[in-house]
């Protein structure tokens with residue numbers, strides 16, 4: 001029988017399922033994303049897409065690890081691991097020397113402090129309220145009838161920030177609708193929405209203390225204008241890359257790799 005040399009990480013989030021296949025050297029060999037999370041067919045779709053992307057099958061997987069909100073539903077996985085340690089591990093591997101990870105996902109926002117050895121030292125999180133999370137941005141995008149991935153482009157066209165004063169998603173939604181009816185330009189409203197998320201995230205980050213280098217993970221990291229506004233607010237560069245949404249799943253694959261080899 002051929003040797004199994006690949007490792008699978010699955011991150012079952014509240015909003016999206018992400019899967020990463022790592023090779024024997026710990027590099028990303030394949031990725032899969034499904035736009036739905038726990039309790040759906042999302043995880044299987046993400047796993048199938050990642051296996052196809054890597055050109056392998058489950059028979060080639062030596063070990064697997066599940067993380068994220070719905071990790072305990074992945075009974076087939078060899079291990080389950082908290083998303084905090086998976087985000088820390090994935091970020092430290094992709095961005096050596098990282099000291100702070102800001103993870104904004106669909107339902108919560110977390111700030112992680114990473115030690116010099118790449119281990120998780122401390123964290124703070126907001127999981128009580130949709131404001132300041134991807135959910136807030138998803139709701140706002142639906143008001144404009146656009147995709148959440150279009151928000152960054154709108155903000156890039158803004159000439160000023162139309163401030164959103166409500167910190168609650170439901171009230172902010174009505175505020176946005178009234179601004180639209182008053183004729184405020186969409187790009188300026190989007191700039192206000194991004195500023196509101198940035199204020200909340202910066203408040204969370206300052207509770208922990210922000211040490212550079214800073215990396216942003218989670219789906220909201222794909223929003224470049226929001227990332228740049230957050231970087232300005234914190235007064236530090238924020239690194240992201242096209243794999244930012246997969247960092248938790250990648251960290252899970254690395255945990256599977258490490259455990260199988262220990």
Ligand code: ADP
Nearest residue numbers: 013014015016105106107134149218219220222
């Ligand atoms: P979770 O792990 O909680 O399911 P993710 O880290 O996958 O969440 O992030 C999901 C959020 O990321 C969505 O709610 C959405 O707001 C945001 N998002 C996803 N794709 C994009 C994109 N292409 N551009 C901007 N934001 C995005």
